Amino acid sequence: MCLGVPGLVVEIDELTATVDFWGVRRRVRLDLADEPVAVGDYVLNHVGFAIRRIPPADVETTLALYEQLLKEANADLMAADVRGEIDAS
Amino acid sequence: MTTAARAGRRIRISGTVQGVGFRPWVYRVAIDAGVTGRVRNDARGVTIEAFGDDDALARFVRALETPPPAAAIEHVDLAPIDVEETDGFHIVRSAPGVDRLVSIPPDLAVCDECVAEIFDPANRRYRYAFTNCTHCGPRFTIAADIPYDRATTTMARFGMCPACLREYGDVHDRRFHAQPNACPICGPRLTLSAAGGVRMPVDDVVRAAAEAIRDGLVVAIKGVGGFHLACDATSETAVRRLRERKRRDEKPLAVMVANLDAASQLAAVDDEARRWLTSPERPIVLVARTPRGPIAESVAPRNRMLGLMLPYSPLHHLLLADAGRPVVMTSANLSDEPIAVDNDEALERLRDVADLFVLHDRDIASRADDSVVAIVAGRGTVVRRSRGFVPRGVQVRRAFARPVLACGALLKNTFCLGAGATAWLGPHIGDLDHLSAYDAYVAAIARMERFLCVRPEIVAYDLHPDYSSTLYAKQRPEAVKIAVQHHHAHVAAVMAEHGIGGPAIGIAYDGAGYGTDGTIWGGELMIATPLSFRRLATFRPLPLLGGDIAVHAPWRIALALVDDAFDGAVPDMVGSLFGVRPDDVDVMQRLLHRNVHWPLARGVGRYFDAFGSLFLREPKASFEGQIALAWNQAADPRVTYRYGFTLDPRSDCIEIDLRTAVREAVADYTEGVSVAAIAAAFHNTIAEATGAVVRRAIADVGSLPIVASGGCFQNGLLAERVASALPAGRSLLLHRVIPPGDGGIALGQAIVADAIARA
């Protein structure tokens, strides 16, 4: 639960966004975002809330990191946490 | 080894000692002095129990003599107590008390340390408009009840975040028990609205407001004691726009500048002015403006003086820094209504006045206009006592036998509550003629009674039967009601300020006040005690043609003046001075000589109006006292000669007759003597006449203190000249922290009523 997971904002309906996590789409609340969020932005998501708009310059590195994690074996705790975050909706 | 004998002291301190960082200061002083013990807030102020050897205790007590700037010690009680073996010095929980006679501190202008924080990008309070600490910030205006505690202020609904909580609980922190403590995370916030209430989302409200001001717009700004209207003080267009919309007569508008340097560029700022400009009360200070400065003429039309104010809250500091120029900062109201305090109220009432509204969510529980200080006879005199002073009380020489509520007069009303050895003046209310002012008046009295836990048993009021304050007094439930003559009250007020309990020679000069004989007095000299007065002298009366209209059309008084002086045969050239059509002059003259009983006015203020209207050729006054003010400012202080006058004995007192002076002044004018000289000679004449009466009185009754009060003594030149006209070695005692005008009269009413009730 320490972890936030990055995803791509594909749709916004007032305070709720539809966010794409490597193909999985989930609804994410925007109440806690630190900046205004627009479609096409990447956000860091934790327990169903966007806690940060990822600055465009950092998006690539961030995604690469997580992708590596997800390649791990299913039983891995860290990967499980990340997947757990993605499942939050 | 011998140890120095330890002793104990209980020290009780009363006054403004809560909410001003007092206990942490006592703690530090105790540690430095080497005493142990404890300090706590209680019902009457602060109680300290200190233990140590004699040297340490002496050091401690001596150090207590210089408290933090925001504190005001009224009384210190020292008593020896048994020694206790205590460890260290502690701030102890406040004792709950039934007797809650503790003052809520007045609002304090933001301190230098907080100002540094709001301009420091690395500080978490960078650009935070509600920054404050134990030494500064709102107090009275946010207090909803007593005792003064966060839960009883309008900050109650803001729960502190951990960072603020930590500061609040740390005795070494500058924000220890700072009740309004806040930060951008957990505290009040600014919002920006357009007229009509439409919210405008901007990143930085202050920056946006400053931009709007630079663009010439009128911005309503919610401050500490109420809303202000602000605009660019250097733009004639902007200022005219504000005046028009505010339906403001020609009364000068106050101007806020960023700092002392900026002030010095606009006016002559001497040491006394500087002291007041930077005081915790942070009033508007009236200073002589630099001619041909950048301030728009409409700010203070035909006025030599400028009302300057330095920023008194973080919001204003930030605004002035962003605006980069002087800003008009006048109270947000329509003509003479009370200052607006609620967001919704402001949006509604100022809908057609302001283009933009800077609002916030820290409610204002008590309104408080800015205070005003004039430099009279070299010393600052509070001519309007409000934000920064209220609800601080003044000590009276003789404690009130029973609690008194004094209702004040009509214009510039304040009321006064007296109990024990303290008299508390309420905040400036304004002119009670307006219903909204009257409502504010009633509410303010109720609030002060609650805050001070004073239940009056005596009600004092002005002799005038028609004042709203008189009507209010009459319908109060108290059994004992005492009417006090207007000028007696003025004299009693200045006597109280100087702690004079016995007889004094009192001078009370103003525009008008109801006399015991049913006529209008205003140029009064008397031998006064708190209980009674004997009238020594008054001025020859002038008929007020048309009654009260004459106050706003002073040419009518001028006509009466010259008609009286020339016995009806007014020289032709004078007729042309009136600035009205000769036909109108004729009509008025005929009315004068008909057998009509016009009200007779003896006020020195009316003489100022008359002379000023005549020789300055100003037939109309847009506000009460405008011409008198102009006449005062017209005088050349280097002129020392004076005109003639006579002192005519009448049945009950002397009558000062200035008819000779009128004739001599007209002769001067005809010969081309400057108006500046005539005005000065006029002042000198009044002064000399006053001096002559005083000398006679002294010859009669012996040496007594000489005191002066009444609105005319806001005139520095008059005060100086009267003081010089006194016998050698005698000084003239004037007001300092109590307004000389009707804003201070309630204090006198309370003193007199107390004396009468005892007798």
Add this chain to the structure above:
Amino acid sequence: MPLEFRDPARAAALRDALARATARVGRERVSLMHVCGSHEQAIAKFGLRAAFPPALDVIMGPGCPVCVTDQPEIDEAVALAAQGVRIATYGDMVRVPGTAGSLADAQARGARIDVVYSVAQAVEIARATTEPFVFFATGFETTAVATAAVLIGGVPPNFSVLSAHKYIPPVMEIVAEMPGTRVEGFLAAGHAATITGSATFEPFVERHALPVVVAGFEPLDILAALVKLVELVGRGEAAVVNMFPRCVTREGNVNAQRQLWTVFEPIGGRWRGIAHVPNGNLRLRDAWAAVDARRRFTIDAASLWRQAPSSLVRQCICGHIMAGIASPADCALFGAACVPDSPVGACMVSSEGTCRIWHEYGGVPDLRGAACPS
């Protein structure tokens, strides 16, 4: 078993730098503490402890939100469930044993328990029913902000919150002040600091003169942060250093903080194993009493306490592990009576619990003697 680093060359360089920095400190033992489950996962998974010099001891403090939730708090939720209230909570919480069983046990006895991954999801479920609905809110401030946001946004009338949220900075103070503590520096969780900002540690650093380094969760980031932290310890420099600027700023997410402190206030409370932490728990402010389950219901947890704890529960040392003064290796039940499928203590339940993590990454790891990855 230890995994490959993405950048083996950098890993090796950092490992060496860490060794040098530790040597420069010149003491037999340098103890550092981190308070984040994800940090522990990364450390264990990549066998980082094997890369540490022998003198360096990096222990996990009370950073697992599930694990620090104390038994009485679990009991409150279980009691409410027994009283017929429908409970929703985060996944791991249902299996944490209280004094007399877990929420999962209560579910087996007929109680209505919903597992959610987001408090917003719990609100949606509550909206679709009329029965009394309580969200058992666990987690640190990073998670508490979500609870605050839904309350501010408005919840249906049957919804209330049983707050067991905790606040990390105060527990760092406790650890720093513990008699006999040897912790000389802290690693702070990167994503938590995204919300609170690195400035939140500044008063702690000032008061205790202990350095704090904010670290990302990537193993190389953790190594780099440790190097920085040991350097600070060596120089005796107390400072807050943000080594995760990608996600963490000094003031953090002000919008989220505001919402958090509008709804919650810090109050002293119990953490498993640490008894009382002043200001360590988050309670709903009086203004939010209407949605506070503790004020809406009379919770009868006393009946649970009358049941004697099992002998297993009495042998559990989760508390000490939480406080960082024991490791799973010191526990008699670890890997035997206490395994992920039948956990005795909270540390084995949560994916962020020290015991669970150690169990996952291989028996009783003593990686200090293992060969370093190259």
